[in-house]
Amino acid sequence: MTAKISYGDVAEGEDLKPWSYKVERVNLVMYAGASGDFNPIHWSPGFATSVGLPDTIATGMHTMARIGQYLTDWCGDPGAVVRVRNRFTSPVVVPDEGATVTVKGRVAEKLDDGKVRIEFEAESPEGTNVSKGDAVIQLA
Amino acid sequence: MALNRSFIGREYPPSIPYEVGREKIKEFANAIGDMNPVYHDEDAAKAAGYADVIAPPTFLTVTNFRYSPQIIGDPELGLNYAMVVHGEQEYELHRPVVPGMRLVGKPRIADITARGRNEFMVIEASIETEAGEPVATARSTVVSRGTAEGA
Numbered sequence: 001m002t003a004k005i006s007y008g009d010v011a012e013g014e015d016l017k018p019w020s021y022k023v024e025r026v027n028l029v030m031y032a033g034a035s036g037d038f039n040p041i042h043w044s045p046g047f048a049t050s051v052g053l054p055d056t057i058a059t060g061m062h063t064m065a066r067i068g069q070y071l072t073d074w075c076g077d078p079g080a081v082v083r084v085r086n087r088f089t090s091p092v093v094v095p096d097e098g099a100t101v102t103v104k105g106r107v108a109e110k111l112d113d114g115k116v117r118i119e120f121e122a123e124s125p126e127g128t129n130v131s132k133g134d135a136v137i138q139l140a
Numbered sequence: 141m142a143l144n145r146s147f148i149g150r151e152y153p154p155s156i157p158y159e160v161g162r163e164k165i166k167e168f169a170n171a172i173g174d175m176n177p178v179y180h181d182e183d184a185a186k187a188a189g190y191a192d193v194i195a196p197p198t199f200l201t202v203t204n205f206r207y208s209p210q211i212i213g214d215p216e217l218g219l220n221y222a223m224v225v226h227g228e229q230e231y232e233l234h235r236p237v238v239p240g241m242r243l244v245g246k247p248r249i250a251d252i253t254a255r256g257r258n259e260f261m262v263i264e265a266s267i268e269t270e271a272g273e274p275v276a277t278a279r280s281t282v283v284s285r286g287t288a289e290g291a
């Protein structure tokens with residue numbers, strides 16, 4: 001398969017459309033089951049607060065997976081992601097009512113062979129950066 | 141106590157194989173709320189040019205529990221897991237992950253460094269099929285809080 005976006009149609013510095021997703025505790029429970037990471041800081045408010053966290057927090061890998069969707073929805077082909085790197089800068093706190101995370105990205109660099117490097121970051125509802133990184137994507 | 145620097149470069153035996161399942165890919169995609177049909181529907185995946193449904197880019201995290209415990213649980217390394225947070229993750233994806241693949245992880249400790257009070261350990265794992273075809277390279281940076289020498 002090939003990406004829906006052509007290399008020739010993107011410019012360095014171009015912004016990707018920002019995207020937001022809501023994460024609720026049930027999503028953290030589902031992710032724990034699917035990934036095999038059962039650390040209770042991701043699903044038990046009592047445990048999370050007992051170790052000094054404000055509430056349950058999303059695992060960084062959940063945030064990275066959602067950012068993966070941001071990238072694959074943009075390029076149109078999940079198989080086009082060549083490399084993705086994500087630094088977990090602060091926790092996504094998920095209280096009873098859930099949290100909305102906003103993801104932004106830009107075309108940082110046009111590489112050889114039809115590839116681009118996208119830089120991205122994600123913000124918590126309080127405006128705190130929770131994740132930043134980059135990805136190399138093979139465009140059409 | 142600081143991490144044992146003699147572990148830098150240490151290679152570990154390949155993990156037991158993890159067999160990728162179609163329902164597991166769907167379960168993972170559902171858990172992250174990603175309804176892209178190439179994860180869920182074999183016909184849609186074939187129409188898109190794949191042999192079968194494929195896994196989302198970060199799916200290989202499910203193989204982590206096969207190869208990481210032998211490292212983080214090694215008392216000689218000196219890692220206190222209660223002090224650990226996941227600092228960074230990287231995947232280089234060499235080919236699509238599809239059902240039926242039997243994947244082994246071959247990990248090594250690529251680096252251990254100190255910055256301020258914290259230590260950073262990079263675990264690099266080659267994820268391969270049992271036949272030795274490269275599938276991905278996974279790099280995890282784990283942060284050991286407050287264990288740097290003199291911290």
